[in-house]
Amino acid sequence: MENKTIKDGVFVKLEMVKRFFELCETFSTLESDFQPLLHSEIEQTEFPNLITSGVVVSNYEALMQRIPNGKKLLKEQKYDIQRVYETGETLIAEVIWTAEAGAAIGSFKAGQRLKAYFCCIFEFKDGKIYRQRNYDCFERF
Template identity: 35%
Template sequence: MTLTDFEQAHLDLIRDYFASIESGVSTRAFFTEDMLQIEFPNRLNPKGQRSDLVSLIQRSEMGKKVLTSQHYEIVSAIAQGNRAAVEAVWTGTLAIPFGALSAGSVMKAYFAIFFQFRDGKIALQHNYDCFEPW
């Protein structure tokens, strides 16, 4: 199935979004003002979490204090209309000790992230994050 230019633009936006996270640049411009991010329960966040734009940006800023670097490798991506889904492998290098891990340790997780777009921006993001044991 061939992607439309519209759908390809959504996948390009996701790649740019991940690159922005990796470089530590603010991700605010990628989202609608009323965006919602839902992180389903996982090892790092056992109760899951719902974030609006303000809380998502705050969490991102906190993450910069916990990680010295992070990387997203997109394994697969698909887009249909105003929706896209990405399978990614995430790695993050700790700046501080976390649980049994020391500073400098690398965490790894497998993400399935589902996006919904409006006006060329992310309006809804669902994260299914599966972290390797630490």
């Protein structure tokens, strides 16, 4: 029986994206968790939204440094994939993100519920996530 997660030793795109979101949900800081998923030349771009005032581009090192920041603010977070579209080396995911603030930081209050609608575009190279672009629409908080 064929393993639907791995094909020819490489994670299938959707399974890779699901695993990436799972690692983000648990605030994993282990590079060994991310190495099978993320290309060494990954570039993640987050476009302006209610939290991020300008375009933020992160390479592998910056991305690994940003992950622990989420844990400082959030008690929990969940990525709920609604739809995916795949063409060639690109996977587009529509995602509903929910979270609970774990600390009172800036305009956030501990226990505050947050919700956003994400459109995430993942490009793959060498069987790994190479580019990610996020268009995040947060509900007002």
